[in-house]
Amino acid sequence: MKAVRFRTTGGPEVLEHVDIDAPTPGPGQVLVDVEYAGVNFIDTYHRSGLYPMPLPSGNGLEGVGTVSAIGDGVTDRQVGQRIAWADTVGSYAEQVAVRADRSFVVPDGVDSPTACALALQGMTAHYLAFSTFPLGAEHTALIYAAAGGVGRILVQLAVQRGARVLACTSTEAKADAVRALGAHEVIAYRDVDVAARVRELTDGVGADVVYDSVGAATWQSSLDSLRPRGTGVFYGNASGPVPPFDLQELNKRGSLFVTRPKLFDYVATEAELASRAASLHRLVTSGDLKVDIHATYPLAEAAQAQRDLESGATAGKLLLKV
Numbered sequence: 001m002k003a004v005r006f007r008t009t010g011g012p013e014v015l016e017h018v019d020i021d022a023p024t025p026g027p028g029q030v031l032v033d034v035e036y037a038g039v040n041f042i043d044t045y046h047r048s049g050l051y052p053m054p055l056p057s058g059n060g061l062e063g064v065g066t067v068s069a070i071g072d073g074v075t076d077r078q079v080g081q082r083i084a085w086a087d088t089v090g091s092y093a094e095q096v097a098v099r100a101d102r103s104f105v106v107p108d109g110v111d112s113p114t115a116c117a118l119a120l121q122g123m124t125a126h127y128l129a130f131s132t133f134p135l136g137a138e139h140t141a142l143i144y145a146a147a148g149g150v151g152r153i154l155v156q157l158a159v160q161r162g163a164r165v166l167a168c169t170s171t172e173a174k175a176d177a178v179r180a181l182g183a184h185e186v187i188a189y190r191d192v193d194v195a196a197r198v199r200e201l202t203d204g205v206g207a208d209v210v211y212d213s214v215g216a217a218t219w220q221s222s223l224d225s226l227r228p229r230g231t232g233v234f235y236g237n238a239s240g241p242v243p244p245f246d247l248q249e250l251n252k253r254g255s256l257f258v259t260r261p262k263l264f265d266y267v268a269t270e271a272e273l274a275s276r277a278a279s280l281h282r283l284v285t286s287g288d289l290k291v292d293i294h295a296t297y298p299l300a301e302a303a304q305a306q307r308d309l310e311s312g313a314t315a316g317k318l319l320l321k322v
């Protein structure tokens with residue numbers, strides 16, 4: 001079967017489209033014929049070595065497909081079922097062995113590209129809005145990369161929860177997209193003093209929460225944009241990781257809170273994974289959540305898909321059609 005793998009870390013060019021033996025499902029696993037694999041920033045961190053992996057390695061964590069064989073001990077999955085997952089290394093492949101208890105069944109009313117996008121980006125937006133900082137009508141949220149894959153789902157969830165959303169984007173087209181999703185204000189964050197603009201928009205108070213996935217380039221403005229006792233949620237590294245900083249920075253700005261969350265701690269149990277999946281599927285089938293697919297590439301063009309994601313020019317989900 002075909003799969004995308006890398007033997008050394010580096011740029012997208014280290015990704016190879018190769019023939020490998022198909023996996024056999026071990027105990028607790030199911031074999032899946034992959035329909036779509038999702039392209040996510042974490043795949044680029046694995047490939048570049050920012051998050052070290054044993055080499056050689058497969059790439060990709062997320063996908064959707066049809067169960068074609070069942071491993072020992074699996075009782076709640078059946079051949080022919082459509083499932084999705086977000087934490088199986090090597091998901092850029094025609095077949096993958098997935099832990100049954102780390103997958104969820106996709107209902108008929110959710111199409112496969114959408115199910116794939118929900119598995120990692122949707123789940124991330126869900127835990128950020130519902131659990132890391134449970135948003136409500138009393139909150140103002142500043143959201144970076146708001147037109148991105150996670151960002152546009154997060155904007156919709158935040159609006160549904162009644163929060164006032166200040167959305168940061170880099171282009172007019174992205175600004176139009178997030179306005180259409182319900183963002184109350186758009187900040188062209190690369191061109192203005194974000195913290196000053198947030199103060200203007202909040203009568204000098206600041207935001208209750210900042211969701212920052214850009215990292216190195218924006219973390220200081222994010223802290224500066226918060227109200228006293230506000231919460232900085234630093235959940236990504238699109239421009240590089242947030243550098244080490246002095247805790248006094250939180251004190252000086254008014255007893256701030258910061259957290260550096262990751263998805264896998266918020267879907268740590270099968271029950272939590274299933275409950276977030278059910279919540280997202282309900283929102284999609286009722287028409288209350290829209291997932292936008294930016295582009296779909298053949299599996300062999302995984303390197304180009306990652307180049308495009310890393311360019312910062314994409315707006316929505318990137319998929320590999322397997």
Ligand code: NDP
Pocket residue numbers: 039040041042120121124144145146147148149150151168169170171174213214217235236237238239240261262263264309310311312313314315316
């Ligand atoms: P996006 O679709 O949001 O793409 C990244 C966006 O970041 C770009 O479109 C761009 O938006 C912005 N950006 C700013 N600076 C840069 C830069 N130097 N290079 C590239 N992009 C830049 O990606 P995802 O939705 O897939 O992921 C967003 C972030 O969320 C990533 O950092 C990822 O690691 C993180 N993440 C974290 C998770 C967690 O649990 N902690 C789970 C999932 C994702 P603009 O044009 O508006 O600036």
